[in-house]
Amino acid sequence: MSISAAMVKELRETTGAGMMDCKTALKENDGNMEAAIDWLRTKGLAKAAKKAGRVAAEGLVGVASSGATAAVVEVNSETDFVARNEGFQKLVSDIAATAVESDGTVEGLAAAGYPGSDKSVADTLTDAVATIGENMTLRRVTKLSVSEGVVASYIHNAASAGLGKIGVLVALESAGDAAKLEAIGRQVAMHVAATNPLAATTDEMDPAVVAREREVFSEQARESGKPDNIIEKMVEGRIRKFYEEVVLLKQTFVIDGENTVEQALKNAEGDVGAPIALKGFIRLALGEGIEKVEEDFAAEVAAATGQA
Structure with missing residues (x-):
């Protein structure tokens, strides 16, 4: 080939x-x-x-919450200039608030009624395209809920309240003090924004990802020429280290740099006044997975002036 x-x-x-x-x-x-x-x-x-992922899409990620439920949405635009537009920011905030009451799907949210209007979210977006003059798309929406406790949120690179480039939700189930639970939840959400874990627990890891890592580690260990029983121990050690890097509860908590996230939550139980269970997390980064089309501006200008 x-x-x-x-x-x-x-x-x-x-x-x-x-x-x-x-x-x-x-x-x-x-x-x-x-x-x-x-x-x-x-x-x-x-x-x-x-x-x-090579990120090209512009726009905003927005978060909103209501009690023990929260939602995060991604609305894309063509340029970052539009993301700074107050009208666009209000649009994304309203869509995020609507998402809290929606069914958690893009289709359901698009069909939902837009706040203070007789139009749907989809129709309102269409109107905004005509008004602002750029194509816009409702790309993603995700919800998290707990039966008791909080779904804390965090926005990184905030453009305004609840809007930015990275949105994180962390669901903590607990009967403890809601305000203190919210505080530790926000810290964990900040941690998630920084580390981008692949899963909350080792059990939730994609088996295919683990198998691939295990195979790579095995090949590396075999090249050492050591006996099979030693190789097996080497591989298991590497897998444990891999989990510490990519599994949320196993990661070192960036807020204190000492405890794992699991231990930090355990330590917080005394202050909160009840056991804390991590029920899930969501991290949406603007434009992740959308491939960027790289343009050669100099070549474009040359072509336009007939000098290419």
Whole structure:
């Protein structure tokens, strides 16, 4: 298979490995990008455990809550300029508030009535496109609820109250003091914004992701030439370390830098006055997973002036 320069460039940006190593990895794996990443990691030439999504979409993430239920939405626009528009910000805030009472799906939220209007959210968005002059889309919505306790929220890179680039919800179930529970919940939400965990607990980890890591670790250990029983222990040790990096309750709490998140919640129970159970979390980052179209502005200008 022919390995293009674009493929080598993508692999290099994803893994941080050298250009020739990336080319070799692609050749060894018939151009398969995921296999090439694993090959580089097995050889110790790449550090990345997962690819960072290339973000291009603009707009805002908004959060809203009502009692023990909260919602987070993502509304995209074409430019960051629109995200600073007060009209657009009010639109996203109103959509987030509507999402708290919706069924938690994009379709259900789009069909829901827009606050103070006889129109739906979808129709209101269509009207806003005509008024503001940019395409806008309601991309995602997620809700979290607890039977007793709080769903705390946090907005990173806030544009205004409840609006920003990253929105996090953390559901804590407890019969304890709601205000104190909200405080520790917000700290955990800040932690989630910073660390972007893959799952709340080890049991919730995607088995395919764990299997892939285990295979990479096994290949690395086998290259050491050690006996199988030692290799098995090495792999299990690496898996435990992997969990500490990507599982929320196993991560070191960024707020104190000492305890795990699990222990920090346990420590907070005395202050809250009751046991605390983490029931889930949501983290939405603006534009994640939307591939950016890179434009060569100089070439565009040259083409427009007939100099290309």
